[in-house]
Amino acid sequence: MDTADNAANGPGAGGAEEPDYAHWTEIPTRWADNDAYGHMNNTVHYAFMDTAINTWLVEEGGLDYRGGDVIGMCVESQCSYTAEVAFPEVLAVGLSVARLGTSSVQYRVGLYRRDRRTEVARGRFVHVFVDRTNRRPVPVEGPLRVALEKLQTGAA
Amino acid sequence: MDTADNAANGPGAGGAEEPDYAHWTEIPTRWADNDAYGHMNNTVHYAFMDTAINTWLVEEGGLDYRGGDVIGMCVESQCSYTAEVAFPEVLAVGLSVARLGTSSVQYRVGLYRRDRRTEVARGRFVHVFVDRTNRRPVPVEGPLRVALEKLQTGAA
Amino acid sequence: MDTADNAANGPGAGGAEEPDYAHWTEIPTRWADNDAYGHMNNTVHYAFMDTAINTWLVEEGGLDYRGGDVIGMCVESQCSYTAEVAFPEVLAVGLSVARLGTSSVQYRVGLYRRDRRTEVARGRFVHVFVDRTNRRPVPVEGPLRVALEKLQTGAA
Amino acid sequence: MDTADNAANGPGAGGAEEPDYAHWTEIPTRWADNDAYGHMNNTVHYAFMDTAINTWLVEEGGLDYRGGDVIGMCVESQCSYTAEVAFPEVLAVGLSVARLGTSSVQYRVGLYRRDRRTEVARGRFVHVFVDRTNRRPVPVEGPLRVALEKLQTGAA
Numbered sequence: 001m002d003t004a005d006n007a008a009n010g011p012g013a014g015g016a017e018e019p020d021y022a023h024w025t026e027i028p029t030r031w032a033d034n035d036a037y038g039h040m041n042n043t044v045h046y047a048f049m050d051t052a053i054n055t056w057l058v059e060e061g062g063l064d065y066r067g068g069d070v071i072g073m074c075v076e077s078q079c080s081y082t083a084e085v086a087f088p089e090v091l092a093v094g095l096s097v098a099r100l101g102t103s104s105v106q107y108r109v110g111l112y113r114r115d116r117r118t119e120v121a122r123g124r125f126v127h128v129f130v131d132r133t134n135r136r137p138v139p140v141e142g143p144l145r146v147a148l149e150k151l152q153t154g155a156a
Numbered sequence: 157m158d159t160a161d162n163a164a165n166g167p168g169a170g171g172a173e174e175p176d177y178a179h180w181t182e183i184p185t186r187w188a189d190n191d192a193y194g195h196m197n198n199t200v201h202y203a204f205m206d207t208a209i210n211t212w213l214v215e216e217g218g219l220d221y222r223g224g225d226v227i228g229m230c231v232e233s234q235c236s237y238t239a240e241v242a243f244p245e246v247l248a249v250g251l252s253v254a255r256l257g258t259s260s261v262q263y264r265v266g267l268y269r270r271d272r273r274t275e276v277a278r279g280r281f282v283h284v285f286v287d288r289t290n291r292r293p294v295p296v297e298g299p300l301r302v303a304l305e306k307l308q309t310g311a312a
Numbered sequence: 313m314d315t316a317d318n319a320a321n322g323p324g325a326g327g328a329e330e331p332d333y334a335h336w337t338e339i340p341t342r343w344a345d346n347d348a349y350g351h352m353n354n355t356v357h358y359a360f361m362d363t364a365i366n367t368w369l370v371e372e373g374g375l376d377y378r379g380g381d382v383i384g385m386c387v388e389s390q391c392s393y394t395a396e397v398a399f400p401e402v403l404a405v406g407l408s409v410a411r412l413g414t415s416s417v418q419y420r421v422g423l424y425r426r427d428r429r430t431e432v433a434r435g436r437f438v439h440v441f442v443d444r445t446n447r448r449p450v451p452v453e454g455p456l457r458v459a460l461e462k463l464q465t466g467a468a
Numbered sequence: 469m470d471t472a473d474n475a476a477n478g479p480g481a482g483g484a485e486e487p488d489y490a491h492w493t494e495i496p497t498r499w500a501d502n503d504a505y506g507h508m509n510n511t512v513h514y515a516f517m518d519t520a521i522n523t524w525l526v527e528e529g530g531l532d533y534r535g536g537d538v539i540g541m542c543v544e545s546q547c548s549y550t551a552e553v554a555f556p557e558v559l560a561v562g563l564s565v566a567r568l569g570t571s572s573v574q575y576r577v578g579l580y581r582r583d584r585r586t587e588v589a590r591g592r593f594v595h596v597f598v599d600r601t602n603r604r605p606v607p608v609e610g611p612l613r614v615a616l617e618k619l620q621t622g623a624a
Contacts, residue, residue, distance in 0.1 A: 027496065027498075028495065028496070028519075030495075030515050030516075030519040031191065031192075031197075031515070031518045031519045031521075031522040031523075032191055032197045032199055032200075032515050032518065032519075034191055034192040035187065035188055035190055035191070035192075036187075036190040036191075036192070036194045036243070036377050036378065037377070037383055037385075038192045038533070038534045041187075041188045041362075042358065042362060042386040042389055043188055043355050043356075043358040043359050043362065044188075044355075046354065046355040046358060047355050047498050047499070047500050048498075050353075050354060050355065050499045050500065051496075051498040051499045051500075051555075051556075053499075054499040054555070054556070055499075055555075055556045058555075058556055059556065065348050065349070065506070065555075066348065066506045066554075071349055073349075073393075073396075074354040074393055075392065075393050076390075076391065076392050076393065077354055077390070077391055078388075078389070078390040078391075079388065079389055079390075080387065080388050081385075081386060081387050081388065084447075086534075087192070087519075087522070087523075087526075087533075088519075088522070088523045088526055088527065135396075183340065183342075184339065184340070184363075186339075186359050186360075186363040187359070187362045187363045187365075187366040187367075188359050188362065188363075192533050192534065193533070193539055193541075194377070194378045197518075198514065198518060198542040198545060199511050199512075199514040199515050199518065200511075202510065202511040202514060203342050203343070203344050203511050204342075206343045206344065206509075206510060206511065207340075207342040207343045207344075207399075207400075209343075210343040210399070210400070211343075211399075211400045214399075214400055215400065221350070221399075221504050221505070222350045222398075222504065227505055229505075229549075229552075230510040230549060231548065231549050232546075232547065232548050232549065233510055233546070233547055234544075234545070234546040234547075235544065235545055235546075236543065236544050237541075237542060237543050237544065240603075242378075243363075243366070243367075243370075243377075244363075244366070244367045244370055244371065291552075343503065343504075343509075344503055344509045344511055344512075346503055346504040347499065347500055347502055347503070347504075348499075348502040348503075348504070348506045348555070350504045353499075353500045355500055356500075399504070
């Protein structure tokens with residue numbers, strides 16, 4: 001992959017190097033992910049995003065989504081689709097934190113073929129952390145913040 | 157609809173009379189309900205069932221699924237598929253209570269074309285009502301029981 | 313709704329007038345739309361968007377998604393979430409075309425409480441129309457173009 | 469696990485031995501699988517079933533669901549739920565063929581914790597293989613039949 005291509009297409013667009021996401025996970029497609037066009041429906045990409053994100057928050061950040069005081073509310077999401085995906089493919093999902101504020105975090109998420117080289121979609125996802133009861137923003141602190149800071153590594 | 161057909165096919169199998177469900181509601185299909193075969197995926201029929209049931213429990217039985225002490229846990233479900241459904245169809249969903257016990261209830265649900273004459277699927281769905289915290293069965297009482305008894309009307 | 317509010321908040325942000333979408337449809341929530349936080353999961357908003365869009369394409373534009381030569385591929389989508397939604401709410405979905413190109417169309421979609429006054433989310437959705445077999449862009453013509461042009465009315 | 473328990477509870481009900489399914493696969497939960505009760509919604513178990521089944525049919529039986537002449541239509545499904553599942557659990561899914569007819573096949577599917585010892589649900593799923601165009605039953609032959617016969621091994 002030459003540098004010009006790299007600059008034009010962003011990380012991992014079919015090149016020889018693994019794109020620079022801080023964390024990778026694999027998520028398999030399901031039969032019902034395919035829609036009438038025989039490919040993964042556009043809504044499912046968002047399920048891949050929030051699954052990768054929340055798995056990280058639970059396993060690394062100690063998020064207790066059933067009883068904890070703080071929960072993450074999605075206030076914005078976006079996805080650009082670059083190639084079709086179809087069951088029974090397994091996707092590699094790259095995850096980084098692009099911006100970490102007091103109460104909010106913006107993730108960037110890359111969906112790739114299992115080889116982590118061919119991008120099929122890339123997205124943006126913004127969480128605001130709020131108090132479970134009154135839904136007002138709270139500062140992200142403790143293990144949750146540590147977990148999110150780890151995702152800044154390599155986020156360029 | 158002659159009696160022989162009625163006996164063989166059960167309520168509402170393409171006959172001229174409306175099948176004897178206690179309550180009807182309409183639910184539209186969504187684009188992503190279709191799977192790769194261009195018809196509504198078999199899992200979606202269950203979403204129609206628990207949507208019809210829980211709408212009734214909330215609106216008629218006063219179920220407070222977010223804060224109430226009692227919640228309904230599905231312990232068994234079943235569906236027989238008799239005809240294909242495809243987006244953007246709207247289905248008529250018939251709902252009755254087949255058996256009401258101390259803590260449990262068995263519903264029968266019929267999915268029909270919008271005319272309420274042509275059956276596309278029929279199912280069975282069993283709820284056990286439990287304490288939200290310890291998940292142990294509790295007696296169904298008060299407005300919830302009243303709402304379920306209403307669904308016995310016409311359940312034959 | 314005064315002009316200042318309108319400029320600041322965009323169409324329909326809690327004002328007294330119906331926001332200026334070209335077409336409205338109602339879509340009910342389903343039980344399983346709620347996630348662990350007791351509100352409609354962020355991915356479901358996209359299902360509302362592509363359901364509203366594809367219903368229009370099928371019913372007004374003559375889209376034959378199972379056998380036709382031309383299909384609509386989603387190449388980008390985006391959503392901003394402004395209020396929580398929960399089962400069993402019914403949402404009003406406003407739909408307009410923001411930009412109509414030779415082969416592509418950008419929709420803007422507003423999700424509102426049933427009163428069409430209180431916005432809960434707004435999104436962007438981009439279709440490229442392609443040949444079903446070779447997946448290459450084709451010009452949007454005939455009844456499909458007519459249907460899309462109708463959505464430009466009032467799109468401001 | 470003593471024999472009496474085994475007879476009473478069926479294969480794999482919390483015992484010390486791996487239950488006798490012919491094939492195992494692992495499927496992770498997704499964030500949105502959880503419903504308002506903080507556990508995997510009852511409809512999702514069916515998505516696990518038809519994902520395990522169709523993955524086998526595609527990878528072992530050569531099913532070409534996009535272009536092939538023969539497709540599998542679900543005519544009946546059923547599930548008994550024995551324990552709650554919650555994101556981000558990974559489930560082990562056991563798959564066997566209980567009955568293989570000329571045109572139809574009945575699978576039995578077991579959903580287990582990742583250890584393959586603790587059952588969380590078990591289900592039944594019936595496919596009728598039909599001609600893609602006229603939707604009439606056709607005999608299951610060739611590689612597809614071979615793949616299904618492999619699932620009879622150990623099906624007891």
